Each structure stands twice: as structure tokens, then as C-alpha cells.
Amino acid sequence: MEGGTGALGALLLADARLPVGGHAHSATLEAALEAGMPAERIPDYIRARLATVARTEAAAAVAALRAARGEPVDFGPVQAALAARTPSAPLREASAALGRGLARLARRVAAGHPAVRALDTAGRAVPGLRVLRPVALGALGAAFGMTAEQTARASLYDDVQTVTAAALKLRPGDPLAAVDRLLAAAPRIEEVVREAAATATPHDIPACSAPLIDHWAGAHAHTTRRLFVA
């Protein structure tokens, strides 16, 4: 899979049609709206994520990409560092569910790649927690031959589009306006891409959680009426 797939891999990982379970996630938007956040503030919500959780995840994905080039590959420190920076248990679980889907894909398309084989043991770093999404993303990035920038951008793009796509389900509106929302976030996304791409070690992953998002996610896990996992 290595070599010529980098650019295609970047598109693939950003494609909502990728069958890795993302369609059942809202990046906590469902819980935010449920808690009373007005729909007009969805652009602010996107910005807030880019400044906090999305930034941490993008940096972790790059740290995983770098770890994937080690010999032997050991994702344990990235997995542990990211788990420690994700204080909400439901959000760790949601990330692990997405990581599981990505890992299943990785095993299908690049089973022999050392980074993909290392996913088998990556979860052991934190007992009871499967491989988190950014770790699996980094492994796939390595298998596809993607750059740090491509990997970070895929992570951030997915975060924003998860919000915009869920918004269409939760507060139906003009689908074209959802595209506007993404493009409006472009300068900020690129800033975070540059910052995340400089992540050298798990130690460098910023610990930027968003207490309100954590709180909303916690409440969401206990509701019996929900469209999205988290």
C-alpha cells in the first residue's frame, strides 16, 4: 500500500463514505444542542473544537504517524498520552469505537504493514480501552504513505464535517450552508495543521480539553433518546 497512495489515502480518510462507523457520531453536537446551545452558534462550536479537542486529536494522530515509523512500532505512549488528555469517559469510548472501525479497515487493506500489525497491541497501554481514533488514523496514514500535514488535516476535516453533517440531521437546513461552515473554518484548520504537524513525541500533544463538551458528552451517555453515539 505504500508509495503512491498518499494523496489518495488523504482523500479516502476524509470521505464520509468510508465505512468505519463515523455516520453514527456527531462530535458531541447532539448533546450540545440538547443542552440548549442555539443552532446559530454551530460555527462557534466548530471553532471551539478546533481550539481544543480537535487540536489535541490532530497532534496525537501526527504523533502516531511518527511512532508508526519506529522500529519496532510502539503506539503505547501515544495511546496513553491521548487517553490522559481525554478526561471524559464517554468521549474516550466514542474515540475507541471510531478507532476500532479504522483498525478493521487497516487490517483489511494493509494487514502486513508493521504499523497496522502494531495496532493489535496498542490498546494494552490503557487497560479497558481500545485503540483511539487518532492512533488508528496515524497507523493508516503510515500505511498509505501520508505526510504529517495530510494526517493532521484528515483528522481536523473529519472533526468539522462530523459536526456539519450531524447538524443537517439535528437542525435541518440548507446542505450548501454546511459547506460554507467548513470553508469558513479553513484558515483556522490550516493553522492547526501546521501546529500539529510539528508534534514530535507524545509529550508534545497539547492537553486541550473542553470542559463543557466533556460535560455534555457525559449527560448524553445517559439519555435514552439519541440519534448519535456521541
Add this chain to the structure above:
Amino acid sequence: MPENTASPENTALPEDTAAGGAGTARRTLRLGVAGPVGTGKSSLIATLCRELSGELSMAVVTNDIYTDEDARFLRSAGVLAEERIRAVETGACPHTAIRDDITANLDAVEDMEEEFAPVDLILVESGGDNLTATFSPALIDAQIFCLDVAGGGDVARKGGPGIGGADLLIVNKSDLAPHVGVDVEQMVADAEKARDGRPVLALSRTDADSVARLCSWVREVLAAHLSGAHTPQDPGPMAPHSHGPEDAGHGHGHGHGH
């Protein structure tokens, strides 16, 4: 997924393997139940649990569109241990969750097969969807498509991938037929015509004979699955249409794409 947040015993999570899909040598039969909203999918599953859980180790995955109501209904029916009934979220896309992106369902199925091993039969209820929703053969080994007489006698004749290609078509709530002016035998005959001989069963939970026939069918499919004689079929994007006897041998659901 609050079920798996705080359980200390899940420290040794099994590693997923590449060979997780249906169609591999596996003891458990994964049986999907699809069909439009309210046609009696949950009730059919409750019936199967009531009738078969004494002889088989069973589990259920529900795909609820907006709530975990189906899972709660089944739990409250008391026909199966609560922890063997799990709901997955579908992000308002019940269709996607059983066909185009089966991740959440596969996770739930694999988790329960692992947790309650050995499991003989896992039933997966799709979120009530339209006539085009069918399961991917990567998720299930066989599927039941459920219609009911109250939806009208014409539905079976109109066809669709589930009606045409599911392993078993149920014409449910046959007890209601006189009240909704539907001729069950005609509806079954129409359905049989659309299905190239695959089975159609008129069912009512109040008709013990029909329930017994449903259970026999499940036992037969399970036996075929275990002996390796059963191959998962994809009903495909469109119902296979028959052009007469010379067409009888062609593969169902393939080759007639649009």
C-alpha cells in the same frame, strides 16, 4: 455506549481480527430482520427468543432510529437475559448502518459472540426503514424481510430487494387480515411470484402453527449454516425480476443492476 464504560472486567479486550465478516467459518448464525416501520420485527424477535432460547444460546442487536425503545421492549418482554440485548445508534441512517457502513453492528455482534461464547444465533433488527433496506452479507448470514397485512395487500406484488431476495419473507399479523380487507393467501401468492420460489410465510403471533413454521425455518438455516451448506445471499439493490423459465438459474440480485 454506556454499557461498556465502567466495567473493570473488560480490561482484556479481544483484538479484532481481519476475518470478522460473515461468511467465514463461525459457529454463530447471524440472522437479520428487516422491513418497514411497525411491521412486527421486534415482536417476531421476541417470539423467536421465547421459542428458541431454551435450546439455543441467543443474543439480539437492535438498530433503533431515535431511541433504544426496541431494546427496552425486548428486555421488558423477559424472553432473554438483558445483557444479551444491545442497541446501536445509527446516526439517523438505519439504511446505512445495515448495508453501507456496518461498523457499529459488526462491533456489537462480535462483542456478544465473544462475551457469551458459544452463541448459536444472533438476531439483528434493522431500524424500521423503507422497502429498499436490506442487510449486507458482510454483516449477516441470512435475512428475514417482514411485511404486514396492514400495510396493504399490494406491497408484496410491488416487490423490492427485501421482498424479492430475502431468505425468508414474512407476511405478518395475518390475524388482522379480515379487519384490513386483505386476502392473505393472495398476498402470499403474489410474494411467491416475486421470489423465484424462495419461502414466504404468513405469520401471526397468535397462530401457533405459523410460529412453529417460523422456528423450523430458523433451525433449518442454522443447520445449513453449521454444515457449510448455506451461503449468504445479497438481495441486491433491486429485486431480481423473472423473465420466464429460461431465467430460472440466474444469480439473484446480481446482473440486474441499473
